Amino acid sequence: MRQPPRPELSRRLLLSGCAAAGVAGLGPVARGASGPRRIRFSHVVSEDTPKGLAALRLQALVAQRSGGRMAVEVYPDAQLYGDDDEFEALRTGAVDLLAPSLSKFGRVGFPEFEVFDLPFLFDNLDEVRRVTQGGFGRRLLDGLHRQGLVGLGFFDNGFKHMSADRPLREVSDFRGLRLRVQSSRVIAAQMRALGARPVPLPFSATREALAQGIVQGTENPLSNFWTQGMHEVQPHLSLTRHGYLGYAVITSERFWSRLPGADQRLLRTALDEAIDFGNRITQTQHDKALASLRAWGRTTIHEPTMAQRASLARAVEPVYAELGRSIGPAWIQDVRRAIHA
Numbered sequence: 001m002r003q004p005p006r007p008e009l010s011r012r013l014l015l016s017g018c019a020a021a022g023v024a025g026l027g028p029v030a031r032g033a034s035g036p037r038r039i040r041f042s043h044v045v046s047e048d049t050p051k052g053l054a055a056l057r058l059q060a061l062v063a064q065r066s067g068g069r070m071a072v073e074v075y076p077d078a079q080l081y082g083d084d085d086e087f088e089a090l091r092t093g094a095v096d097l098l099a100p101s102l103s104k105f106g107r108v109g110f111p112e113f114e115v116f117d118l119p120f121l122f123d124n125l126d127e128v129r130r131v132t133q134g135g136f137g138r139r140l141l142d143g144l145h146r147q148g149l150v151g152l153g154f155f156d157n158g159f160k161h162m163s164a165d166r167p168l169r170e171v172s173d174f175r176g177l178r179l180r181v182q183s184s185r186v187i188a189a190q191m192r193a194l195g196a197r198p199v200p201l202p203f204s205a206t207r208e209a210l211a212q213g214i215v216q217g218t219e220n221p222l223s224n225f226w227t228q229g230m231h232e233v234q235p236h237l238s239l240t241r242h243g244y245l246g247y248a249v250i251t252s253e254r255f256w257s258r259l260p261g262a263d264q265r266l267l268r269t270a271l272d273e274a275i276d277f278g279n280r281i282t283q284t285q286h287d288k289a290l291a292s293l294r295a296w297g298r299t300t301i302h303e304p305t306m307a308q309r310a311s312l313a314r315a316v317e318p319v320y321a322e323l324g325r326s327i328g329p330a331w332i333q334d335v336r337r338a339i340h341a
């Protein structure tokens, strides 16, 4: 099931792709003399995940509706670009669509997106939808213009769980553990609040870092955990459901403004449908991964009690005050309002 990321292949693919199509320097909306308009969508996860499947749905919808005039090329598993260079690739026009996790926007100048990383903020996905699909979400996407980006929509992966080389039940179990985190200050602060040492690493390097013992644990939704084969190197998984992981689909203003209006509309409608599809399968993907993990049987799955979860939540509560200033207190107030609207 797992398709390990192969960065060395990525570079080759990129170079040979450019050479074969003769598109180097052609600009973001690459179109051969007679070929379809190519729209390159790069992401870092496996195809058999909510994001991977939504990207393929977008590909199919665009091919069908444009009668083959437009072609979404999907590059999963960080084949082309990973966490460290995908934003730059979008800005330079080397790719046209990305769907980074919301946790990855802070580092590139959008700290307000890190509000989604606040631990135990959301109880369920309905609350998330109230935030992403209302005015709050709109404001976040609009703000991407600050850096020449266009926000096209949000979608879910789901809730994250903790894994490690040891059982994680109580707060004291986290003490001194090196845990891989995404490049989010909020997630790093969350791990520190638990007494652990956060180690920011690209997604595509995570499994290897776990295998080598560079880090001893991590957090992820189950579809990522399973499809990356993290279970092969993590003997313990705790279903902590302590935080949310979702995505924003983005493109560049450069790419978007060069698309004819009718193509913009086609792409937007197809994307809305693909996002809707992604949101509908997130629970199934989670359940499927959990069933596969149970069948695999070599990762012990712990279900924290309510009291254990409550004590985890208490331990990470200081993150709100600590990171409030960098996220922006008004964003935190507003997200709470949107959740309870």
Ligand code: LMR
Pocket (backbone or CB within 6 Å): 044, 045, 100, 101, 157, 182, 202, 203, 220, 224, 245
């Ligand atoms: C991670 O880095 O753990 C996730 O953001 C990967 C993803 O895109 O789901």
